[in-house]
Amino acid sequence: MSSSHQEGHHPTFKQYVWVAIILFAITIVEFVLIWPRAGIVESLGYSKLPLLAILSAIKFAIVIAFYMHLKFDNKLFTWVFLAGLFLAFGVSVALLGLFTALGGEPRAYALERAIPYDAEEAEHQREQQKKKAAETPVATIAPTEPAPVATKSSGTVDTPTEAPDPVVQPSGLDGQEIFLGSGGCGACHTVDGVSQGLVGPDLSHLGTEAAERKPGMSAEDYIFESIRDPQAFVATGVERAIPGIMTAGITGGLSDEEVQALVDFLLAQK
């Protein structure tokens, strides 16, 4: 009855060894083709894609034909498997065709907004974050300690005495706390050493930049307005300043005192 148990239909040991050698050889060829130091990949250009696809398809076919015995087995097994495989392939190609170029070229959206990545810089930031996390309990015990502001990376080292002043508010509200906490600003905005949001503009140096943003408006008034009514004026030429993402509804829950504390905190970001 069952053809699968008949020994004669299975490949011999020698054939299995040959299959393994061919699979190894193709993998080595693939690696040499793409490894930059081998110097072949540049001359391939766009033919690299179909070449690698064909080589992998050969490996795929060899494994299912010999290791999985499809070549020697009942054809129904082959059809059942290929049905799933072709459906999967069709869905994949359709998805790629719908959403992106086959070569994976970035869409305009990504091209406009992506930011470069520097591995060393990222590691440095992670270390700083760890350090900050270790220091946070101390800072909450002694709230007058300006530690989080003072540990900002470069740029503010020359003005350490100015930093603590605006943080201590007459209203007793801590702008940085609101920035990270109830205001939720840090989720989208970056302030060096405080937050790493990547949706909205970088506010690390807003204290110096704000005065130039809106003609005829002081830095303080401009920041206040931008928090209360973000749509009132969208600065041009500022990275990630995208109209419509930040709305008045986001900041509507903040009291005037809280907004003022945020303004003072941001004014201190020089």
Place this chain on the structure above:
Amino acid sequence: MAHAVEPAPHAEEEYTTTGLNHRKLLMWVFLGSDCMFFGTLIATYMVYRGQSLNGPYPIDIINVPVTTISTFVLLCSSFAMVQALAATNRDDQKAIRIWLLATAFLGAIFIGFQIVEFNAFKNEGLTLGVNLFGASFFTLTGFHGAHVTLGVIWLLGMAVLAFKGRVGPATALDVEILGLYWHFVDIVWIIIFTLLYLIGGFDTGPLPPSGG
């Protein structure tokens, strides 16, 4: 070979309309459906390829030579698997045990490579939530790793039976079905390795490759 007419009496197959063993047919149906499972994950990765808005990008992270080695390990395990099935068919008890354990061992080494790789990626800042690359990469390779892990457990279970002397020509179909699953995991990796490492491993993200 010549004894195909009179196999061990308990190896008698039950009657089926297709003449094919139902368990084996079911395994092939499952593998066909698993193609679709991995197909969607691979397509998702390819759709999001090069669309991450922030790093780490593949070129900052992917180590092609190391993964080429782990690919070899997985290919070797497939060879060990066919030897285990061949040994089962000729009732070579010692060889059955050795090849089953070898397959499981090589599979475990592959998992080890993946654990080290994931850990290194995490330390370099790539997590499931950091960007599109991290999300689609870890989902795809993670599910493949889960398949390999399940295969290793299955292989070890079969090895335990082999050491009790309960694996032989009469149960060859059990080993064959296990082998089908194992080779399938191997062919999925062939595709993942090509797309994510050989082709996608040098992607710089949506940026023009300027400073590095």
